[in-house]
Amino acid sequence: MLLEARHVSKFYPGVKALTSVDFSIDAGEVVAVVGENGAGKSTLMKILAGAIEPNEGELYLDGNSVEFDGPLDAQRRGICTIYQELMIVPELSVVENVFLGHLKKKGIFLDWNAMRKEAKGILSRLGSAPSLDAKAGELSVAEQQLIEIAKSMSRKSRLLIMDEPTASLSKDEVANLFDLVRSLKAEGIAVILITHHLHEIFEICDRLVVLRDGNYVGASDIKQIDEAGLVEMMLGRTVDNYVDSRRHMVKSDELVLKARGLTRAPYINNVDLTLHRGEVLGIAGLMGSGRTELMRAIYGADKLDRGSIEINGSAAYLSSPRKALDQGLGLAPEDRKTQGLVLSMPIAHNATMPSLLEYVGPFGLNLGKETAAAKDLCEKLYVKYASLSQPAGNLSGGNQQKVVLAKLLGAGTDIYLLDEPTRGIDIGAKEAIFDLIWDLTAKGNSVIIISSVIEELIRVCDRIVCLHLGRVTNTYERGNYDLNRIMLNAMGKSEAGAIQ
């Protein structure tokens, strides 16, 4: 065994991120680590890369017990990680990036000749030759990734951990990357892939390890498992397609939103979408599926390359969020801290942000009326606060999310785009948000909701659209929900059964 982890656990205050997980990888092996969001994949990878220390359990390198003294120590011992956010210094040249952090020296001088020679050797071995003097920032993402791999090769890596490496690559680039992984494998280098794309798992991996809720579920040889078996391991429950009995269908035949051919390269590709009055539409997509970009494009926050949007039967040109709001669209963005709230500003002022014009009186803003309205909105959503004048940044995550929704309610829109409204919040807050969604649709509003947790969508949605790499892979009507099949579609299996 090249590297082995036995019974490793990681606890954070109040959270068990990882509980007694086993993992092993041999030289020349490619292992996929699979699991839903929050399954503990990243935590395990960080432990293997020396970035965090496990609370329990041991690591063995070449059969000997080992404790990494930080990520640099792990790198020195041959374990390199390539994160999704590439660690490239855009202003430096290719050579400088390859030898970043371990420049070669001759005496007190830098040995550029040796570095160039070695970088050239590594890059041609990897089957590509961007100019050594090109600025890294001017290269494509795929080429930057190549530099990262070259960087780890220059450190004589024996194990490469790649965190969702294909997230922003085109199809051809993915194929090149796979070729590269195969040639690394042939050289005896081990590769761990964190991924949720079926094609990656079944095309280049030898083995897969499944985690769920921080627990080790099992491992399997790729040849001995099929897609259905994999999803069953990931989800791990016999699914009763639980539908909330309180939910009454209030969907009407009237179309409020009709989008055709929405395209924004490379994130979303020719997406058609319809939404009826009173309907709750779910988007089942994993990270990198283009779900957030789709919402933002509909809302006018990002420019579309192509596509048309009709609202209430007439063409709408939503070139800015303001125009979308005026047409009755409201967005609760994915990241409440950076996009949803002004953290330094009082809760009340956040809650009234899009609706401020309503509180203008003859002598300027009527602060009494505004505060009363903010209080009303926050109470509707059960926001727990000490004072409306405290900065929104002081609230807990769940309460911040509720303020984001309060903001939307105040704007008086009738089409709600909710991007991961339940992420990172407690059960009570989740229930409050579901109640709100039902309440809204009962009053004739319509909702599009994104969630990584497909059970949540099954529970609240009238219809679920599956999105993978910017394309719709399947659509389900209430009554035909099948958790496992929806998960497979979100991971790239198309309606016809082919893997995208």
Add this chain to the structure above:
Amino acid sequence: MKKLFKTYPFVVVLVLMALIFGLLSPTFLDPGNLSNILKQASLLGFVALGMCFVLLGGGIDLSVGSIVALSSVLIAGLSATLPPIVGIHIALLAGIFIGIVNGYFVTAFKFQPIIVTLSTMAIVRGIAMAYSDSRPIFGTLPDELFLLTDGVVLGLPVPAILFFLAGAVSIFFLRYTVLGRQIYQVGGNEEAARLAGINVARVKILTYAISGFLSAFAGLMLVARMQSGEAVRTGIGWELDAIAAAAIGGVSLMGGIGTIVGTLCGALIIGMMANAFNLLGVNPYWQRIVIGLVLAVAVASYSSKNFRNLIKRFLSSQTKVN
């Protein structure tokens, strides 16, 4: 007292400083001297108010000193051929126009505000010098203009009244208008503001226009005091003093946090120190050093919890000794 210190620390600092200077110099607290301080501080005060708007909106404006200079030579120069009131309007409009240009380049091309306004700082200074041929201009200024400096209403000097009036209007604007609120929103989180349907570019351009207007107004006050306009030395370094005044008053250079009251106090603190050091015969070099130290201490205590605790410990150990 504790609550007052928590919400308005700069007010407490201002009063404490006045008392200390009063103890050190017998003439410092004379009404005549106090009104003198207000007169002097009001000039920088106008510029600092404008700077406060720009900082709140998440920008910075280095061109203010040059706008003061341009405004002063325009008012003096145009008075030779046009009625003074027309020249004054042209100068104020020029200030607003330069502000709009600053805001336009910052928002339309996403240039960094510090670079944009550094450019206009040089360009506007150059225009002012070309217009005045780098010589003081006396023009034919009417005597009424000098009332702007020397006039006294209800026992207060006119510049001080205008200064507080500008402050009051600014407070009202930020607190009771939609645009004022939007300045905080844009400065606090531009993306969240945009997604909430706010026209970010309009708000930002507005802050630069306000800054340009108030700087041009400071130029008018300067002409009233000096009875002439001058382009080479006028307003040199004011951008930094204005930023210092705002920062001492608790305005965050990251945007979205700060108050007008704080900025007014910051301007008064700087003006008071200059005046007191003159009275006490302290070397002017020391003035700069002390202003620098006050700024460092102020900013450190606003932004660093550790530093605040350090001061708290120091103060409590002092009271124990006494």
